[in-house]
Amino acid sequence: MQKFIFVILILAVLLFGHSPSTTLAKEDAAQKRKALYLKTAAITHIPWYYLAAIDQYERNVRFSRSTLPDPKGLQGIYVEPRRWVGALNPNSKTSNPTxxxxxxxxxxxxxxxxxxxxxxxxxxxxxxxxxxxxYGVTEDDLKIALWNYYHQDKSVAIILEFAHMFKHFNTTDLSGHAFPIPRNYRTDYQATWGDRRGWGGIRIHEGTDLFAHYGTPVRATSYGVVELIGWNEYGGWRIGIRDPQNIYHYYAHLNGYAKGIKKDTIVRPGQIIGYVGSSGYGPKGTQGKFPPHLHYGMYKYNGITEYSFDPYPHLRAWQRQR
Incomplete structure (x- = not known):
């Protein structure tokens, strides 16, 4: 019997990328965090999803900076110790609220x-x-408060996107993913991140190219909010989606967009957002300068800068799960 359970657990890891116990632990942590947000919201009248968004943003930033405390527990928000007690406080380690x-x-x-x-x-x-x-409890009020706290427009915008997602789905447990090309459509791709590109000047390839037929549906790989949509001379018709982990997912060279997809649209993993094409490398409307494919990139924002990283390992993992 124990051997049978062990085999089931191994199969679950192979199929889903993590064990059932890991999934349950994540769900339990998300539920505990939401309970904390709801309790604080009831006392302060700040909507829970704004508190959750700030906490999640801080958690993401801390995860990107190894010098800060471990972000895996309940606490996401980090305040410098001296700011916590007061800059002129002679006792830098006091917990006396008065x-x-x-x-x-x-x-x-x-x-x-x-x-x-x-x-x-x-x-x-x-x-x-x-x-x-x-400052108040409306979004405009909180936008001012957040800007005064972070002094960065991008940080404020990302926190508000998180809040909209959490409110829309009524949960903070938004960690699922999907492969961008549906199972019944053929696609070929290799690890091309970092390769040299010459159009528009020498640069590196900041993504993975998934070759597929014209019109092949393109799916959102994560939960997220559409930050950018429209034409870019490099990427053609493209979409940029920010997920709750502060990762920006970039889909380029599309032939068109799915109905209803526009700026600020909230999406879920597997939702059709557009279709494979060969747009880009020129003025608006340029098509056919290369074979049809989806350029897929991933970028991480750490509170200071946004940087590209290799999406290939993630794509391989998501393909095995589809």
Whole structure:
């Protein structure tokens, strides 16, 4: 019997890329985080999905910067210790909320235990909500508050996209993926990220080319929000989608878009977003300068810059799952 269970677990890992216990652990963590967002929202009247979006953004940024604390637990938001207690506070490690308030520190007591503990997810989330509250609870109010906190338009825009996704799906557990070409359509591709490209100047190829027939459906590989759509002289008719992990998915050389796909559209894995073509390498409408294919790129934003990375290993994993 134990051997049979072991075989089932191995098959699950091979088919789905992770064990059932890992999936359950992720779902449990997502549920605990949402419970924390809902509790803080009830106290502060800041909608839970904005709190979740800030927390997720911070989690993504921390994951990209190995010098910051481990982002895998409940707590995503990170506040510099000196800012937490107050810049002029003589006691840099205090958790006394009265003393912290006296020195205009960021820290708050969220769970009512008499401490403003920077390692307590409830205290940290409540402290962020307390920062937002004076600005108001509408999206325009929160947009101002977030800009004053991050001083980056891109950070604010990404957080709002996350909030829209979480509100739309009513969950923060949006980690599924799909291969961009449906199972019953033929496609060929190789690891081409980093190859040399010459049109428009010497540059590297920031993606993987999936060759397929004209009109082959192209699917969203993740949950996300359409950030960009339209013509680009390099990519032709292209779509850019931001997912909840701060990854920007770039689909280029399309022949057209699926009905209803436009800027700010929220998509799910496997949803048809467009069709394979050969557009690009010229002014708007240029077609046929190369064989039809989907150029698929992945970019990560770490809070400072956005950088390309090789999508090929991800494509191979998603293809095995479809």
């Amino acid at each position: 003393l912290i308030t006296l020195f205009n520190g960021f820290g708050k007591d969220g769970d009512g235990d008499g401490k403003a503990d920077q390692d307590n997810p409830e205290d940290v989330l409540y402290a962020m909500a307390a920062y937002l509250m004076p």
